[in-house]
Amino acid sequence: MDYSVTDSEDWITYSIRTNGLPVEASYTKTSIETIFIPLLQHLKEMQAEKGGRLIVYLAAPPAAGKSTLASFLKYLSEEHSGLKPIDSIGMDGFHLQHQYLINHAVKIDGKVVPLAKIKGAPPTYDLDGIHQKIREISEGALCKWPFYDRLLHNPVQDAVTVERDIVLIEGNYLLLKDEGWKDLADYADFTIRIIADPDFLRTRLVERKHLSSGKPLFDVEKFVDFSDMRNVRLCLDESYPADLTLVLNPDNSYSLPTD
Template identity: 50%
Template sequence: MTEYTVQINGLKVSARYSERAVNEIFVPLLEKLTAMQRAAGRRILVLLAAPPGAGKSTLVSFLEKLSRERPGLCPVQAVGMDGFHRRQEYLLTHSTVRDGMEIRMVEIKGAPVTFDLEKLASAIRQVRSGETCGWPVYDRLLHNPVEDAITVDGDIVLLEGNYLLLDEEGWRDLSANADYTVSVSAGETLLRKRLIERKILTGVAEDAAVRFVDFSDMPNVRLCLEESRPADLRLLVGEDGDYRIISPLSGS
């Protein structure tokens, strides 16, 4: 097992990846992306979509590290879509409708409506154009994005997020900018457990964390699992936390 610890959105996160997953999934993926970038002769954009709690932010950070350590690979630059959360002040003062009831957006923070889709789409197009540009990150302790925290200048940019392959108006257009797509799925029970643990790490009491996850996060989990478009490479996280290939599509 490979142990990996990193700061994600202001929190310390640890993950364990099996040698099988590293050597049979992750390294071959990086080799494929390297070959694609060299053949294209320009920056390529890869989208990795996964439901909340699937470990996507940690995974792309690990892939970035792996790409810089293994000889012959083009370094990957990992970024996330969480920096496109609408600001907390906005979410506290704006409402939306869920199940026929009007609620404040902050109560379902993390749902698609709580992201600035137009801003995200514009940033994706800028990255795809090959420009060097700023990129925001989300800080869970500040509860807000930090603008231009990253400078995007890599030849392979790996963007992760919950809804990058969501089959809904506006969202489905994002993948038109991608050179390659990856999806990660997992069982609802595993995702719920991880999400509750993550919420507690931000200082929320356990009972409040459970209520928030069941009301806010789990509908987003189901949306991602049920309403996302197929990716070029589809991965599954098992109950043991290990990664497996569900099915690579033709040509992947």
Template identity: 45%
Template structure:
């Protein structure tokens, strides 16, 4: 078997300096060809294009898109891209605390399922995506220091907009109405078992005990992982995430 050539990159992700790694062959054989196709698509269209990346939790979506954005800076032949996250369209915590949803016969606060499709302002997301198609606009950004969105915090102006989120290709109302706004769509699939291990490990690294991390996964993460697997929706291109974090064409 061909030995993978991992390379490390220093980047700022969600406002924090991080060291990330990608397989050099994946960068050359998967990431750059995607950006070349998008460059050709944007130049042929002669206007801004929107690209959706839908992937479940713990797949490194935001890191991946920021890395793709950086690649368009490094390679001058590529059209500049800008990475955008869907998390800025979470309802404010005050809204989540004041509203409820019926789950399994019980009425629970939306704050208890933060991250589920029902906890996002899909109407605002659609409005901002339409505005971005027409010209320069402002997007909200999720601030992990206050655990709330900051409205109109980011100027959106690149020729290629890379938008990531769990639910962008969801085949349920009202999310499925967004699909027509995308010029190209990419979905990353991962086995639920692999995601379970990654999400539990992430919580343990954050300070939870293994027992509490497993309980949190079953209560909060598992429903989202399974919902994505069942309702992620079709995409123009599909990648698969492997156990070592590498990506291959699905």
């Protein structure tokens, strides 16, 4: 996986291609030294004590930076001596095929809505497939994992090999309390959750989708408010507490909760 790292006085900027698109994120050196490195050290110790594969969840609402953070944690685990390298994978590879989403619908507020109009919501995922693969990983097997390509708008099967003793899985709904989803928590040895102000996440969502899609701003805002913000509220309001909670701040830094 291609990436680049730029070091400034107080920040580390991490650039990578994720889900088929280039992404850049900056992390404060304070958060790296006081949160991320100690977290990875803790996971190393947990895995040594367990003796088998350690499953870690990183759950967060849309636009909270979870995919890039998961990749950055993998980078840190490989580059810092004394840490144990981890694998990082995402649940977006379990999106149902886009053609299926076009041809199937659900009712929302009494109206029939094609699944493609709410892509990213829980019904647009292959939940059985998620259960099967995480169960396979938790048993310690070397296995393949799907990858979601935002350029193809479809998952690519068996794109990633999972082989390390610590596996970080990121996704929106890994800690969701809803039926079927809530059972995923049984596989996790350690859980992380990102929270943020919903209005701040809306701003990030609109900016990201406007840049990536090229669609008029009005259309982007309409989709974000109808689909993405429902998912934001669902993740923030209906997820289980985690072993570690991170706060995404308005300056795009991460910190621990203050209360």
